Amino acid sequence: MLVDSHCHLDFPDFASELDAVVARAEAAGVGRMVTISTRVRHHAQVLAIAERFPNVTCSVGTHPHHAHEELDITEADLVSRSAHPKVVAIGEAGLDYHYDTSPRDAQEQGFRTHIAAARATQLPLVIHSREADDDMARILEEEMGKGPFSAVLHCYTGGPDLARRALALGHYIGFTGIVTFKNAADLRAIARDVPADRFLVETDAPYLAPSPYRGKRNEPAYVVEVAKVLAEVRGVSAEEIARQTTENFFKLFAKVPRAAAAAA
Numbered sequence: 621m622l623v624d625s626h627c628h629l630d631f632p633d634f635a636s637e638l639d640a641v642v643a644r645a646e647a648a649g650v651g652r653m654v655t656i657s658t659r660v661r662h663h664a665q666v667l668a669i670a671e672r673f674p675n676v677t678c679s680v681g682t683h684p685h686h687a688h689e690e691l692d693i694t695e696a697d698l699v700s701r702s703a704h705p706k707v708v709a710i711g712e713a714g715l716d717y718h719y720d721t722s723p724r725d726a727q728e729q730g731f732r733t734h735i736a737a738a739r740a741t742q743l744p745l746v747i748h749s750r751e752a753d754d755d756m757a758r759i760l761e762e763e764m765g766k767g768p769f770s771a772v773l774h775c776y777t778g779g780p781d782l783a784r785r786a787l788a789l790g791h792y793i794g795f796t797g798i799v800t801f802k803n804a805a806d807l808r809a810i811a812r813d814v815p816a817d818r819f820l821v822e823t824d825a826p827y828l829a830p831s832p833y834r835g836k837r838n839e840p841a842y843v844v845e846v847a848k849v850l851a852e853v854r855g856v857s858a859e860e861i862a863r864q865t866t867e868n869f870f871k872l873f874a875k876v877p878r879a880a881a882a883a884a
Contacts, residue, residue: 621651622847622862623869624840625794626712626746626774626822629655629676630665633826633837642673645840649862651675652869652876653840656712656746656774658683660693663701670706677876679709679746685721687713687730698737708875710738711746712774715759718750731759738769744872745771747791753782764789770872775824776810783810787818792872794820797830797838800849812853820872821846821865 624645634641645653655678657666663680670678680701682690698710713734715727722730738745749756756778763769772792776783783793793814798804811819821843823830829838830845847865851858870878 621866622649622821622843623652623654623866624650624823624825624843625654625772625820625869625873626656626796627653627825627840628658628827629653629669629825629840630662631826634839638669641839641841642676645843646675648841648844650840650843651866652677654679654708654873654876656709657681658712659686660690660697660701667704667706677706677708677873679711680707681709681711681713681734681746682730683712684714684716684727684730684748685719687722688726689722691726691729693730693733695733695736695740698734699740702737702741702743705875707743708873709744709746710734710741712748713745714748715752715756716748716750717752717755724755728755728759732763735759735763735769735771738771739763739767742770743875744792745769747771747773748775749773749778749782753778757782757785760786760789760791772820772872774822775828777807779806780810783814787815792818792820792868794822795846795850796822796824797828797834797842797846799853800830800845801834802831808849808853811850816854816864817868817871819850819865820868821850821861 774794825838
């Protein structure tokens with residue numbers, strides 16, 4: 621079994637065929653999917669999808685692009701929403717200095733609020749970090765000094781220093797279809813060296829379709845292609861990648877039941 625630890629099934633790209641998308645994922649051996657929240661104010665739509673499909677769970681949080689729009693969302697708000705049995709993570713939250721859609725001080729404020737919620741709930745924090753390696757490492761290290769929390773740096777595109785510092789804090793690294801791109805040799809080198817018990821596979825669907833689907837809409841079934849490339853890079857079988865990343869997922873996302881969900 622494989623797990624797509626990060627996708628966005630509530631996005632309009634899937635609206636017309638969501639049942640088929642989930643069915644294709646399950647047929648491809650993807651036994652769990654986590655659909656990730658990007659706006660707390662839209663969380664009802666995300667939660668409805670998680671409730672609809674037995675093997676789909678979700679997170680709750682505010683993407684850094686929208687941080688300035690949801691600064692009134694408190695730690696208590698996130699903690700309260702996370703009590704639902706289908707909510708298994710906090711986020712995605714973090715820093716995005718590529719687009720700078722939200723002011724950087726708002727991004728940091730929102731990010732720290734999400735860290736506090738992850739610490740309070742003991743749920744994993746799903747981190748978005750783009751072109752913000754130094755500030756990301758600084759905040760993670762400062763916040764870990766206030767008390768432990770678990771996290772995954774999803775869709776990793778940072779450098780080796782951020783990876784090293786995040787791993788030293790006990791966090792995980794998530795790899796997407798980017799690792800299959802021809803120009804991603806540096807990322808594959810990081811993926812090769814991450815400890816076997818500290819990485820996950822994901823799609824970030826509908827974005828970042830892996831080769832050979834690059835340029836098309838991504839979907840959870842395609843996480844198989846990410847696993848294939850990671851197997852090549854790490855010199856192990858695809859079956860071993862599936863086993864290890866699934867074990868890692870259940871260790872980090874401990875609220876997700878290991879037993880197969882019954883069909884609705």
